[in-house]
Amino acid sequence: MGVEVSVEGLTKSFGSQRIWQDVTLTLPAGEVSALLGPSGTGKSVFLKSLIGLLRPEQGTIVIDGTNILECSSKELYEIRKLFGVLFQDGALFGSMNLFDNVAFPLREHTKKSESDIRKIVMEKMELVGLLGAEEKLPGEISGGMRKRAGLARALVLDPQIILVDEPDSGLDPVRTTYISQTLIDINAEIDATILIVSHNINLARTVPDNIGMLFRRHLVMFGPREVLLTSEEPVVKQFLNGTMIGPIGMSEEKDEAQMAQEQAMVDAGHHAGGVDDVEGIVPQMKATPGMPFRQAVARRQERVRHIMHTLPPNAQAAIQESLDETPSNGGDYDYAYSQEDTQVLPAYRGEGYENTTHGQG
Numbered sequence: 001m002g003v004e005v006s007v008e009g010l011t012k013s014f015g016s017q018r019i020w021q022d023v024t025l026t027l028p029a030g031e032v033s034a035l036l037g038p039s040g041t042g043k044s045v046f047l048k049s050l051i052g053l054l055r056p057e058q059g060t061i062v063i064d065g066t067n068i069l070e071c072s073s074k075e076l077y078e079i080r081k082l083f084g085v086l087f088q089d090g091a092l093f094g095s096m097n098l099f100d101n102v103a104f105p106l107r108e109h110t111k112k113s114e115s116d117i118r119k120i121v122m123e124k125m126e127l128v129g130l131l132g133a134e135e136k137l138p139g140e141i142s143g144g145m146r147k148r149a150g151l152a153r154a155l156v157l158d159p160q161i162i163l164v165d166e167p168d169s170g171l172d173p174v175r176t177t178y179i180s181q182t183l184i185d186i187n188a189e190i191d192a193t194i195l196i197v198s199h200n201i202n203l204a205r206t207v208p209d210n211i212g213m214l215f216r217r218h219l220v221m222f223g224p225r226e227v228l229l230t231s232e233e234p235v236v237k238q239f240l241n242g243t244m245i246g247p248i249g250m251s252e253e254k255d256e257a258q259m260a261q262e263q264a265m266v267d268a269g270h271h272a273g274g275v276d277d278v279e280g281i282v283p284q285m286k287a288t289p290g291m292p293f294r295q296a297v298a299r300r301q302e303r304v305r306h307i308m309h310t311l312p313p314n315a316q317a318a319i320q321e322s323l324d325e326t327p328s329n330g331g332d333y334d335y336a337y338s339q340e341d342t343q344v345l346p347a348y349r350g351e352g353y354e355n356t357t358h359g360q361g
């Protein structure tokens, strides 16, 4: 199973430009998490910080028991071996065909024989749906295929943590859904901890087990998906519905006067853009039938059950609803609680609720 990534009090600046501060979150081992946020809020900077490509000036990042901000370069090298990273454009070598691109980390970092390498490469190519395209050059294939090849390459060293930077960038909605399905299937197949950085609303609603959001140099929240998806925070609602009305502006955050002016325009009949208020939670994507059981589902439900009393009431109700809807046989996908279990949850009786915005999970 993948390893937990624990971030505490993390602050990053470039010169006098503060990117974000005091970011605290834990990526639960083996679960899929997503970090959302408007453009420029520092999502990619966060991702690069996790693998030690950028160095935050304060805080800790503990991976497999090692604080990577204090460890030696040898230790960092070892920790990096746990990661597979998919960069936005796939970061493929243009002169190598897809087979050689995907084989590259194996040839570079292991002493495996060419026949073993072939076996692994073909296995990963199949997992991302690229069998038959091994001989193609990156310049001869679509952006979606390049991303898939980048993903296959990120998988060949059997990573325990997979970081994915904007898997949807440059893809149409259908291809975005395909790559979303692939990420869920990969999680089912290898049980790695996955962090996806994105501003795609559909992906955010349907893929991750946990969601966080960066805005105004802070982590607005991080926790089980139900927390963000039922949030009443104006910035979260605006982001999820993609409208112009709310604190997020074209390039900068807005002031109160500007927001009031825009609201007046909408009240007078101007369309604010985006989809009409999508409320509540759409079902999470499941592993493709025939894939292994996604163990993260059961683990997450167990974990969420223990922290439920700390979550906002709307999130508690949504979690409860999903538990109630779980088929009594557990299905291939979901972990079912017995009726007895759900009845004794103190959180559902409204006890012990502690805060409204930070569903830390």
Ligand SMILES: Nc1ncnc2c1ncn2[C@@H]1O[C@H](COP(=O)(O)OP(=O)(O)OP(=O)(O)O)[C@@H](O)[C@H]1O
Pocket: 014, 019, 037, 038, 039, 040, 041, 042, 043, 044, 045, 046, 199
């Ligand atoms: N190496 C760097 N040196 C200086 N500034 C940087 C560096 N990398 C990123 N930045 C700045 O950090 C800020 C956040 O950038 P980042 O790419 O992380 O945003 P993002 O949330 O991923 O945006 P998008 O969704 O548009 O990709 C930007 O203002 C960017 O210019």
